Amino acid sequence: MRRPLVQELLPPYAVGAETRADAPHEVLHPEERAAVAGVSEGRRREFATVRGCARRALTTLGHAPVPLVPDPRGVPRWPAGVVGSMTHCRGYRAAVVGWRRDVRALGVDAEPSRPLREGVLRTVSRPEERERIALLQAEHPHVACWDRLLFCAKEAVFKAWFPRTRRELGFRDVTVTFGGAGGTFRAAVLASEDPGYGPDEGPDPGRDFDGRWVARDGLLVAVAFAGATDR
CATH class of the missing domain: 3.90.470 (Ribosomal Protein L22; Chain A)
Structure with a gap:
């Protein structure tokens, strides 16, 4: 299996996860569902899929998967001690994370x-x-x-x-x-x-x-x- 594209770009102290297609049955936490209440179904799938990527990356990092609710500016609220970033465009979703003790800033x-x-x-x-x-x-x-x-x-x-x-x-x-x-x-x-x-x-x-x-x-x-x- 080919290594995830985004993982090729990361320093050794960060991890990432990606997908090329939305996951129609990706489970959202109640707080996350509230954050996308009223948006289109396509936008909700995109939101859910990229958070699925983020939770997989968190698991690889050694952190339990948690709700990732956006703040009023749309920035994901990462768990204490974690730095992360998400991205999505047509045909691609990805998330990257690292421990704050290892990386000051991380963006994708x-x-x-x-x-x-x-x-x-x-x-x-x-x-x-x-x-x-x-x-x-x-x-x-x-x-x-x-x-x-x-x-x-x-x-x-x-x-x-x-x-x-x-x-x-x-x-x-x-x-x-x-x-x-x-x-x-x-x-x-x-x-x-x-x-x-x-x-x-x-x-x-x-x-x-x-x-x-x-x-x-x-x-x-x-x-x-x-x-x-x-x-």
Whole structure:
């Protein structure tokens, strides 16, 4: 059996689970059912399936499966001591988790492997990123849709950043540099007058992220992470 695609992208102290199809009979906890009351059946299946992935990942991590209710911003409430992230796009659902003692921040995003609509790249990128993307597209045109991959990597960073800091980021507040076609990237949240400290953080929650990505089977998947400070 082929190793889960998302697991290829994770550091050794994190685990993931994925599926390519919704599970029509995935059981939701009462609190979760209440969170999706009134939504469409398709949205409910998507919600349930990705939480099934998350509970499988938690089990692999060594934590009992628990309800995963979204907060008012839609961010899953993970168990104490756990960092995690979920993603879903057409034909793909995945979740990643790790112990907080091992990983400060963890985010995953999946996107269809097709170019962004005209004009979107300029909205979600900085000038130097567009220059790098143009070079990558010229050097490795068959590896990935580089503009969509940039978007995907930034979404993964946002998912890693926001639960820790509770601060919004714009697309131009993050800069991403890909390590060529090798499946890695580095990302940094750019400094500003508002440092974005979380309520329970020390002087700096960390602005730099490592990342890995893969383009396969019509999908782009990216993971951003920051290891624990004492590692």
